[in-house]
Amino acid sequence: MFKGKHGVITICLAILLSLTPVGSIAMGEQAEGAGSVPTVQTTSASDAIAKLGVLKGDGQGVTDAYLSRTTTRIQAAILQLRLIGKEQEAASFAGMNNFKDSARTGKANRPFLAYLKAHPELGWNGTENGEFLPNAPLTPQQLYKVMLELLRYRSGMEFAYKDTLTFAASIGIFRAAAVTPFTNRDLAIALAETLQAKPKGAESTLLQELVDEKVVDAEKAKLLGGARIDVRKAADGSEYLTDGHGMTLYLFTKDMADLSTCQGACLTNWPVFYSDRLILPEGAPASDFGVSVRSDGAKQLTYKGWPLYYFAKDAKAGDTNGEAVNNVWYSIKQPFYSVVLGTDANLGNYLVDDHGVTLYYFDKDPKGSSVCAGDCLAKWPVFHAKSVVAPKGVNSSDFGEITRSDGVKQTTFKGYPLYYFFQDSKRGGLKGQGVGNVWFVLNPATFAGTTAGNATPAAEPVTDKVTIEMKDFSFTPTKLTVKAGTTIEFVNRDDMKHNAVAVDGSFKIDLLDKGQSATIKLDKPGTYEYYCEPHKSFMRGTITVQ
Incomplete structure (x- = not known):
C-alpha cells in the first residue's frame, strides 16, 4: 500500500531542487x-510496541526481517504475558500441571506453558486433547480470541469462538484479522489496537489500566495516545x-x-x-x-x-x-x-500533481508529441507519473505517455504532454498561466486540445525510406513524421555544403557537397530537432518518430 510512489522526471537535478x-x-x-x-x-504499531518493550526482536533488534517472521503460539503467549507484566512471574512458575506437548518447546519455555495452563482466564486453553501446539503458526482467530479475553470478554459467554473475528471487529479490533501468514508485525498491530480498546464495562482503555497499575510506563504509553x-x-x-x-x-x-x-x-x-x-x-x-x-x-x-x-x-x-x-x-x-484538481476563483478547476504543483500544456504541441526542447525544457520540465490515479470525475483513461527523443517519458492528457513551470516553487503557484499566450493550465472537464493539434491533422507516419532535400538553404520537408526504424536520406541540392546535426546529439552527418547524400535511422520514438551547422540560425528541421 505504502510501498513506493510515482516519480516526477525533470530535465535536470537543478529543476527538481527548485520544487523542494x-x-x-x-x-x-x-x-x-x-x-x-x-x-x-x-x-506505527510495531514501533510503539517495540518502544513499550513488548517486542524485543532477535540479536539484531526489532528489524524488518524480524517483523516479517511468522509468529508461533508460544511466542505470542509470552509477548502477551510481557505486555500485562506477568512475564517474570510466569518464567518462575513451578506448577507441575502442564500441556501434554510441553516437551515440544525448550526447557526455558515450559514454565510459561504451565502458567498458562493454571490461568485459563488468559485465553490460552489449548486443544481439546490437552495440547498447546507451541511451535504451530499463530492464526488471527486464535490471537483475537486471546485479545478479547484480555479485554474481559469471555469465549462461550459474550462470543462464540467461530464468531471471534466478527465480535472483535464490533469493538474496534480488526486490523490484523485477515492476514495470512500471521507475522510479528501483525502481532504488534493487534496488540496496539487491543491496548487502545476499553475492557468490558471499563471507562478507560486497557493501556490506561496498565499505566495505573504501574505495568506500563506512563511516558511510553503516550506513543499509543494519538x-x-x-x-x-x-x-x-x-x-x-x-x-x-x-x-x-x-x-x-x-x-x-x-x-x-x-x-x-x-x-x-x-x-x-x-x-x-x-x-x-x-x-x-x-x-x-x-x-x-x-x-x-x-x-x-x-x-x-x-x-x-x-x-x-x-x-x-x-x-x-x-x-x-x-x-x-x-x-x-x-x-x-498522481494527478489532483486545484481550484482557482478565476480559472476554475485545473490539474496539479500530488503535492499541489500546477501542471500546464503547451499550445504549440501537436497531439502525441512535444515540440518543447532544449532551453524550453529548462523552463518547462516534463511531468511524468508511473501510473495515473485520478479523482472521481476525471477519466484516468484520458492519460497516457510519450517517450521523448532523449528517452525520457512524459505523461499526456488526451494525447497532449503535461509540464511544470520552473517558477512555480510551491503548491498553488500559477506563474506559468498565459506565458507567451501559449502556456496554460488544463481543466480536464473543458480541455479540447491545442491550437496546433486542432489546426492540422497528425501526419500519417512514413514507412521504409524517405528523403529530405537540402535545397535553397532549407530542409524539405521541414517537418517530417516517420515510423521508428525508417531510413531517412539527406541529399544536398545546393552548391553550398550542408549537413544535419540533432540538437540532442542523437545523430550528425558530415558536410555534403552538391549531389552527395547520407542516411540515418531513428529507432526511438520522440521528436528530434536538427540544424545545418554552417547555417544554424535559419536552416532547421524537425523529425517526429512514432
Missing part, C-alpha cells in the same frame, strides 16, 4: 507567509484513508496557495482533522503527514501538503458522502492521486 518547497510543506510546514510548525509526532490513520476499502475495491473510527478524510481543491480557504459555514460542514500524535499504518511514510496552522490559529493535519477534513454528513464508519461534492471535495485515495 513543496516537499517541505508535505512534511508539516505551512504555506509561505504563515510561518512553520514542527511535523506531527508519528509512530489518533489512528487507517486504510479502508470501498465497495468498488479502491482504498482510502480514514481516522481510527473509520470516518473518511477529505481534501479541498481550493486549498492551494491559501490552506485556510475553508472558513465559516464551510468549516461547519467540513470540520478539520487534527491530533498532535498519529499512529500510522505500517509502511506509511511519516513525511507524508504534517501540520498547517490556519489563519485563526487552529492546527490542522495535512497529507502531502493537503489539509484534511471530515464531512458533517458522514454519520458512520465507511460513509463517503463527501466524495466529489461540488467537484472540489475528494477522499484521500490509496495509492494517492
Whole structure:
C-alpha cells in the first residue's frame, strides 16, 4: 500500500531542487507567509510496541526481517504475558500441571506453558486433547480470541469462538484479522489496537489500566495516545484513508496557495482533522503527514501538503458522502492521486500533481508529441507519473505517455504532454498561466486540445525510406513524421555544403557537397530537432518518430 510512489522526471537535478518547497510543506510546514510548525509526532504499531518493550526482536533488534517472521503460539503467549507484566512471574512458575506437548518447546519455555495452563482466564486453553501446539503458526482467530479475553470478554459467554473475528471487529479490533501468514508485525498491530480498546464495562482503555497499575510506563504509553490513520476499502475495491473510527478524510481543491480557504459555514460542514500524535499504518511514510496552522490559529493535519477534513454528513464508519461534492471535495485515495484538481476563483478547476504543483500544456504541441526542447525544457520540465490515479470525475483513461527523443517519458492528457513551470516553487503557484499566450493550465472537464493539434491533422507516419532535400538553404520537408526504424536520406541540392546535426546529439552527418547524400535511422520514438551547422540560425528541421 505504502510501498513506493510515482516519480516526477525533470530535465535536470537543478529543476527538481527548485520544487523542494513543496516537499517541505508535505512534511508539516505551512504555506509561505504563515510561518512553520514542527511535523506531527508519528509512530506505527510495531514501533510503539517495540518502544513499550513488548517486542524485543532477535540479536539484531526489532528489524524488518524480524517483523516479517511468522509468529508461533508460544511466542505470542509470552509477548502477551510481557505486555500485562506477568512475564517474570510466569518464567518462575513451578506448577507441575502442564500441556501434554510441553516437551515440544525448550526447557526455558515450559514454565510459561504451565502458567498458562493454571490461568485459563488468559485465553490460552489449548486443544481439546490437552495440547498447546507451541511451535504451530499463530492464526488471527486464535490471537483475537486471546485479545478479547484480555479485554474481559469471555469465549462461550459474550462470543462464540467461530464468531471471534466478527465480535472483535464490533469493538474496534480488526486490523490484523485477515492476514495470512500471521507475522510479528501483525502481532504488534493487534496488540496496539487491543491496548487502545476499553475492557468490558471499563471507562478507560486497557493501556490506561496498565499505566495505573504501574505495568506500563506512563511516558511510553503516550506513543499509543494519538489518533489512528487507517486504510479502508470501498465497495468498488479502491482504498482510502480514514481516522481510527473509520470516518473518511477529505481534501479541498481550493486549498492551494491559501490552506485556510475553508472558513465559516464551510468549516461547519467540513470540520478539520487534527491530533498532535498519529499512529500510522505500517509502511506509511511519516513525511507524508504534517501540520498547517490556519489563519485563526487552529492546527490542522495535512497529507502531502493537503489539509484534511471530515464531512458533517458522514454519520458512520465507511460513509463517503463527501466524495466529489461540488467537484472540489475528494477522499484521500490509496495509492494517492498522481494527478489532483486545484481550484482557482478565476480559472476554475485545473490539474496539479500530488503535492499541489500546477501542471500546464503547451499550445504549440501537436497531439502525441512535444515540440518543447532544449532551453524550453529548462523552463518547462516534463511531468511524468508511473501510473495515473485520478479523482472521481476525471477519466484516468484520458492519460497516457510519450517517450521523448532523449528517452525520457512524459505523461499526456488526451494525447497532449503535461509540464511544470520552473517558477512555480510551491503548491498553488500559477506563474506559468498565459506565458507567451501559449502556456496554460488544463481543466480536464473543458480541455479540447491545442491550437496546433486542432489546426492540422497528425501526419500519417512514413514507412521504409524517405528523403529530405537540402535545397535553397532549407530542409524539405521541414517537418517530417516517420515510423521508428525508417531510413531517412539527406541529399544536398545546393552548391553550398550542408549537413544535419540533432540538437540532442542523437545523430550528425558530415558536410555534403552538391549531389552527395547520407542516411540515418531513428529507432526511438520522440521528436528530434536538427540544424545545418554552417547555417544554424535559419536552416532547421524537425523529425517526429512514432
